[in-house]
Amino acid sequence: MSKDKKNNTFAVLGLIFGLLFYPLGLVFSIIALIQISKSGERGKGLAIAGIVVVPVIILIIFLLWVFINSMIANRLFISFII
Numbered sequence: 352m353s354k355d356k357k358n359n360t361f362a363v364l365g366l367i368f369g370l371l372f373y374p375l376g377l378v379f380s381i382i383a384l385i386q387i388s389k390s391g392e393r394g395k396g397l398a399i400a401g402i403v404v405v406p407v408i409i410l411i412i413f414l415l416w417v418f419i420n421s422m423i424a425n426r427l428f429i430s431f432i433i
Contacts, residue, residue, distance in 0.1 A: 359383045362394030365401030373405045380405075 361383035369376030380401030387395050 356391065356393050358397065359387050359390075359392040359394035361386060362392075362397035362401065366397050366404065369401040369404040370408065373408050376401050377405045 361379045365376050365378075365380030365383050367376070368379055380398045383394060383398035383401070386392065387398060
């Protein structure tokens, strides 16, 4: 691997958007992997990280949603008992 190869732009954007706006991050990361396999650019790790980050973010958001809703439901349930 030579040093003159640049990182694939979509790989970098895929990781950034994977953290901020995950559907777009997933699309950019998949595009990056396809481009990297054809052109030999660097950034395969970034593209894979962008793909991995998306489900992790979705899982965290889902777990927070479940936790918050269970706390709200628990508080409402206790208030009906008292």
